[in-house]
Structure formats: C-alpha cells, structure tokens
Amino acid sequence: MSLGPAVELSSDCAACGLESGVIELYDALSPATRFGLPVVTRCKLCSITHEAQFDREPARPMREIPANLCPACLSELGPRALDAHVCPSCGASAKLLETAASTDLSSEAALAQALDAWAERAMFPSRDALLVATFCDPDFGALLARIRLRARLEVLADPFGPAPMRPAATTTIASTVEEVPVAVVPSIPPPPLIPPPPSIPPPPRRRRVPSSIRS
Structure with a gap:
C-alpha cells in the first residue's frame, strides 16, 4: 500500500516479453524505495x-527520515x-517477492481473456481498440505467434496516446478511368467603348439695354 506521493515508471516484462509492460510504483515513504526498489510491480498483459519487502521496522516514522539515510540505522x-x-x-x-505468477498466454483463450481484462482496466472500448492503440502489429494471430515463440512484443512509443495513422489499403483507378477532354470556350472581347457626345455650349445671354438708351 502506498504511504505517500508515488511515481509510476515502466519496464519490459521478462515473463511475457511485453515492452514497457511492467508498471513500477515507487513511493518515497516506503523503506524499499529508499533502497531503489518499487513498492509493487505488475505486468499489464500477463499480470x-x-x-x-523490508526485513525490519524503520527506526522512526518514514516522514522523519531523510531520503539518503537508512530507515533502520539512519546511516547514509x-x-x-x-x-x-542492502545497508x-x-x-x-x-x-522484491513474486506475489502473483505470470499467466500462460500460449492459448487463444488465455490471450483473449488477458487482453479483455487489460482493455477493461485501461477503459478501451474493445480488445481490438487496445491492440491497435498499443502494439506495432495489432493482429491477434501475430501476437499469439510471437508469444509462443517467446519473442519480444513490440509496442508503440506511447500506448496511452492516440494511435498513429496507419496507411489504409488503396486501389489505383487512374488507369481504368477514361480521361474526359475539357471543352475550351474562346474568350469574347468586350465591346468597344462609345465616346460620350460632344458638349454643346450654352446660348449667349442677351444683353439688357437700359430704357434711357432705347428712347
């Protein structure tokens, strides 16, 4: 049981060959972690x-013992x-003591059960979703064959991240489709500009003659 803030690391599983499959839990308030060991380890696939286990009781509560001192004798x-x-x-x-043995995954039923349990713990919607998001080769049969050969089970760089895009199978259809020519419509020039009509000057004003001159 964790006594304080824990750090989770991963390592390869020596039992089933799963890359980064073993979850290691380190606790600064555990005597074993003071000696460089995780509190508990568990493989995600073979379990x-x-x-x-620390062979004696700490001399003081772990929170009072500096991280570089032995929990038993308080020496550096x-x-x-x-x-x-060892101090x-x-x-x-x-x-580290083995508390649960590795599951034999050499049969289809055992591997399917282990994958289903893993998918449920990791909240994947299905076994296939787990395979695609985790393994470099997500084929169930290929994974079973590698387990039977005791080969390394290669995983993607980040099993908890989104799965990388896998190239889908494509069919080339360019050779079966006849190319349709495109009709070219000649461009029509715009109509010529019509100049505006010439301006007509206004008629001259009639000069008004005073009445004294007219008489």
Whole structure:
C-alpha cells in the first residue's frame, strides 16, 4: 500500500516479453524505495506481480527520515547500497517477492481473456481498440505467434496516446478511368467603348439695354 506521493515508471516484462509492460510504483515513504526498489510491480498483459519487502521496522516514522539515510540505522546510503539494496552499516535489506505468477498466454483463450481484462482496466472500448492503440502489429494471430515463440512484443512509443495513422489499403483507378477532354470556350472581347457626345455650349445671354438708351 502506498504511504505517500508515488511515481509510476515502466519496464519490459521478462515473463511475457511485453515492452514497457511492467508498471513500477515507487513511493518515497516506503523503506524499499529508499533502497531503489518499487513498492509493487505488475505486468499489464500477463499480470505477474512483485511486492517489495523490508526485513525490519524503520527506526522512526518514514516522514522523519531523510531520503539518503537508512530507515533502520539512519546511516547514509551510498550508491552501492542502492545497487545491492542492502545497508552496509546495519545489514538492513529490501527485496522484491513474486506475489502473483505470470499467466500462460500460449492459448487463444488465455490471450483473449488477458487482453479483455487489460482493455477493461485501461477503459478501451474493445480488445481490438487496445491492440491497435498499443502494439506495432495489432493482429491477434501475430501476437499469439510471437508469444509462443517467446519473442519480444513490440509496442508503440506511447500506448496511452492516440494511435498513429496507419496507411489504409488503396486501389489505383487512374488507369481504368477514361480521361474526359475539357471543352475550351474562346474568350469574347468586350465591346468597344462609345465616346460620350460632344458638349454643346450654352446660348449667349442677351444683353439688357437700359430704357434711357432705347428712347
């Protein structure tokens, strides 16, 4: 059981060969994680499970122990202690124990059941949707054959992301379709511009003669 904020990583499954198939849960408040081990691991396909075990009780509550100290004797843990999962000062050790064996997936029924369970946990709408989104070769028969050969089960770069576009089968029909010529309509020139009529000057104004001159 997780004691604090956990980090989830993935690794290849040695039992069924699934790439990035083993989910590893690390907890900073777990004594085993202080020695570089995950709290629990589980394969998404064959369901093999391991749980961490620390061989003694911590000296203090884990929240009070700095991350670089042994939970048992509070001495500093170096790189060798993390690699060996053993404290060089007091001999405290952590290890992974198998708590659930790998499922035999060499039969069609067993593989189908394992894929259906995985699809349900990961909320895929169907087994086929899981295969297409996860495996490089999504064919069920091809996956079964690789499992029987104990070959590596290659997955896409991001199993939880959208599936990449796969090229669909296409049929070339250009050779069977007769090319239809396109009629070319000659362009009609626009009508010539008609010049506007010449302007007619207005008639001259009649000059008004004063009455004194007329008499």
